[in-house]
Amino acid sequence: MKYFIYCRKSTESEDRQVLSIDSQLKELQQKFTDPSIEIATIYRESFSAKAPGRPIFDEMMRRIEQGHADGIIAWHPDRLARNAVDGGRIIHLLDRNRLKDLKFATSSFENTPQGKFMLQIVFGYSKYYVDSLSENVKRGMRAKLERGWQPNKPPTGYKNEAEHRTIIPDPETFPTMTRLFDSAATGLYTVPALQRMMRDQWGFRTPRCKRTGGRPLGITSLYHILSNPFYAGYIRWNGQLYPGKHKTVITWNDFERLQVLLGRPGAKKPQTNTFAYTGLIRCGACGLMVTAEHKVNRQGHKYVYYHCTRHNVGARCKERSITSRELERQITESLYSIYVPANAIEHALNAVKASQDFRSTSVEPQRAMLEKAIRTCDLRLRAVLDMRERCLIDDQDLISRRAIIRRESIGLHEELSKLDQDVRWFEPVAATVSLFSRAAVWFMAGNDTIRRIILTTIGSNLTLRDKILNIDKVFPYSMHHDSMSFLSLCRLVNDVRTRYIARDPQILTLIDSIETLEKLLPDDITKAA
Incomplete structure (x- = not known):
C-alpha cells in the first residue's frame, strides 16, 4: 500500500513542544519499516493548522483524491488537523474509502466506525487545545496589564527589558520624545512644523528593524505619538486605560491640555463631510489611503472626487483623481x-439541502453515541471523586485524572454542538x-x-x-x-x-x-x- 509521509511544525506558540520536522521524519522512518509500506512522497510543512489553507497539506489531499496514495503517515493526528474543516476532510475521505489508512508514531488507528469516532475526538481535542491556548495568551496579557506593563511592543522612546520583563526608556530615542512633547506643549508649533523640525533640525529617524525604520517620522505617526496616553503613564488597551509603571514623558494634566491644542480632546470630532468609500481604498502607486473632497466646476455643478492623500514625506503622488460617479460605475460593474x-441559486440550495437531509438520518445514532459518551465521562468523574473521598488516590492523582476526563468531555460536547450546527445551516x-x-x-x-x-x-x-x-x-x-x-x-x-x-x-x-x-x-x- 502506498503512503504519504506528512511532517509539520508551526512557527507559532501552539507547537512549541513539538518535535522538529527532521526529528518527526526520523522517528517515522524508524518505526514504519514494513516492506508492505511503500512511501510515495514525503511532505514537509512549516505552517499553523489552526485554520484551513495549508498549501502543502491541500496538495497532499488533492493527490489522495486522485488516487496517488492510499494512506498517510504522521507523527500525531494533530499534525494533520487542528481545525474542524481539515479534520472533517480527512474523515470524509475515510468514509469514501479514498483514504484507506492512517498511521501515527504516537498512537494506532483502525479504519472502523469506532476508530473514526476516536479520531474525531482527537481532532476535537486538538482544536480545543489551540482555542484554549489563545485564551491563555489573552489571560496572560490581561494579567500583565493589571501589573502595569504593556503586553506588546512599547511605542517609540521605550524598549522591553528582558531580565525583569518590564519597559524602560530607550536611551537613543527617549530624550527626543521628551523634547517633542515639551515643544508641542508650548502651543507654538503645529504638528507639520514639529514633523519638519524633527526631520531637518533634530535629524530624527525611526528605530531601524529588520525591514522597516531608518526613515523620518510621518505626519500620521506623529499624531499617534502625541495622542498616545502611554507617554503620560497610561496604557490604552481595547478602548480602556490601565495605569502603567513605566517612566512618563509628560504629566497627565499636561497631556490633556496638549490634546486640546491638537484639537483632539476626549472623543474624536465628527467629520464635517462624510464620503462613502474613504478609509477603504489605497492608492495603487504609493500605498497611502485615498480620500475625497467636494469640487464645483465652472457651471456650478458639484462633484465628489477621490484621490490619494499625498501626505507622504518626500515626493508627492502623481495619481489622478476620479469622480464618485465613475468609481461607483466600476463597483457596480464588478x-x-x-x-x-x-x-x-435556489435550485442549488435545495439540491444540497436534500442531500444533507438524506445524510442526516445517520445523525441520531451519532448523537446518541456522543450523549452516552458524555454520560460515561460524568460517571467516571464521580467515580474519581469517590476514590479520593475513600483515600484510594491522592490530590495530585485526582487533579490529573479529572483533567483528562474533562478534556474528553469538552471534546465530546464540541462534537455534539457541531451536530446541532449541521442542522441549522x-x-x-x-x-x-x-x-x-x-x-x-x-x-x-x-x-x-x-x-x-x-x-x-x-x-x-x-x-x-x-x-x-x-x-x-x-x-x-x-x-x-x-x-x-x-x-x-x-x-x-x-x-x-x-x-x-x-x-x-x-x-x-x-x-x-x-x-x-x-x-x-x-x-x-x-x-x-
Missing part, C-alpha cells in the same frame, strides 16, 4: 461580474450565497452606508491605480467564473455550508454583514432582489 440568477448559507444575485441591485438602490457595507462584505484590498479600481473578492464570491455549472454551484454552496458549520470567522463575519444589510434595506428592495 458586482454584476459575479451575478448568478436567483433561481439557479440553511438560512445563513442561503443568505450568503444569495448575495451573488442581490449585491448589484442592493448597491444601486442603497444609500452610502449600504453601499459601503456591500463593498467591504464582498471585496478586500481595494486599490486605485490609473483611475481603475481593483477589488480582490473574498470567498465565496472569489469563486465565481463565467462557465459556472449547476454542479459547481452546488459544490460552492456545500463549501460555504462546511465553513459555516466549522464556525469559520470569515463566513460568520459575512453573515453578520448581510444581516445588517437586510435590516437597513427597505422590505420592498430585499424581497425584489
Whole structure:
C-alpha cells in the first residue's frame, strides 16, 4: 500500500513542544519499516493548522483524491488537523474509502466506525487545545496589564527589558520624545512644523528593524505619538486605560491640555463631510489611503472626487483623481461580474439541502453515541471523586485524572454542538450565497452606508491605480467564473455550508454583514432582489 509521509511544525506558540520536522521524519522512518509500506512522497510543512489553507497539506489531499496514495503517515493526528474543516476532510475521505489508512508514531488507528469516532475526538481535542491556548495568551496579557506593563511592543522612546520583563526608556530615542512633547506643549508649533523640525533640525529617524525604520517620522505617526496616553503613564488597551509603571514623558494634566491644542480632546470630532468609500481604498502607486473632497466646476455643478492623500514625506503622488460617479460605475460593474440568477441559486440550495437531509438520518445514532459518551465521562468523574473521598488516590492523582476526563468531555460536547450546527445551516448559507444575485441591485438602490457595507462584505484590498479600481473578492464570491455549472454551484454552496458549520470567522463575519444589510434595506428592495 502506498503512503504519504506528512511532517509539520508551526512557527507559532501552539507547537512549541513539538518535535522538529527532521526529528518527526526520523522517528517515522524508524518505526514504519514494513516492506508492505511503500512511501510515495514525503511532505514537509512549516505552517499553523489552526485554520484551513495549508498549501502543502491541500496538495497532499488533492493527490489522495486522485488516487496517488492510499494512506498517510504522521507523527500525531494533530499534525494533520487542528481545525474542524481539515479534520472533517480527512474523515470524509475515510468514509469514501479514498483514504484507506492512517498511521501515527504516537498512537494506532483502525479504519472502523469506532476508530473514526476516536479520531474525531482527537481532532476535537486538538482544536480545543489551540482555542484554549489563545485564551491563555489573552489571560496572560490581561494579567500583565493589571501589573502595569504593556503586553506588546512599547511605542517609540521605550524598549522591553528582558531580565525583569518590564519597559524602560530607550536611551537613543527617549530624550527626543521628551523634547517633542515639551515643544508641542508650548502651543507654538503645529504638528507639520514639529514633523519638519524633527526631520531637518533634530535629524530624527525611526528605530531601524529588520525591514522597516531608518526613515523620518510621518505626519500620521506623529499624531499617534502625541495622542498616545502611554507617554503620560497610561496604557490604552481595547478602548480602556490601565495605569502603567513605566517612566512618563509628560504629566497627565499636561497631556490633556496638549490634546486640546491638537484639537483632539476626549472623543474624536465628527467629520464635517462624510464620503462613502474613504478609509477603504489605497492608492495603487504609493500605498497611502485615498480620500475625497467636494469640487464645483465652472457651471456650478458639484462633484465628489477621490484621490490619494499625498501626505507622504518626500515626493508627492502623481495619481489622478476620479469622480464618485465613475468609481461607483466600476463597483457596480464588478458586482454584476459575479451575478448568478436567483433561481439557479435556489435550485442549488435545495439540491444540497436534500442531500444533507438524506445524510442526516445517520445523525441520531451519532448523537446518541456522543450523549452516552458524555454520560460515561460524568460517571467516571464521580467515580474519581469517590476514590479520593475513600483515600484510594491522592490530590495530585485526582487533579490529573479529572483533567483528562474533562478534556474528553469538552471534546465530546464540541462534537455534539457541531451536530446541532449541521442542522441549522440553511438560512445563513442561503443568505450568503444569495448575495451573488442581490449585491448589484442592493448597491444601486442603497444609500452610502449600504453601499459601503456591500463593498467591504464582498471585496478586500481595494486599490486605485490609473483611475481603475481593483477589488480582490473574498470567498465565496472569489469563486465565481463565467462557465459556472449547476454542479459547481452546488459544490460552492456545500463549501460555504462546511465553513459555516466549522464556525469559520470569515463566513460568520459575512453573515453578520448581510444581516445588517437586510435590516437597513427597505422590505420592498430585499424581497425584489
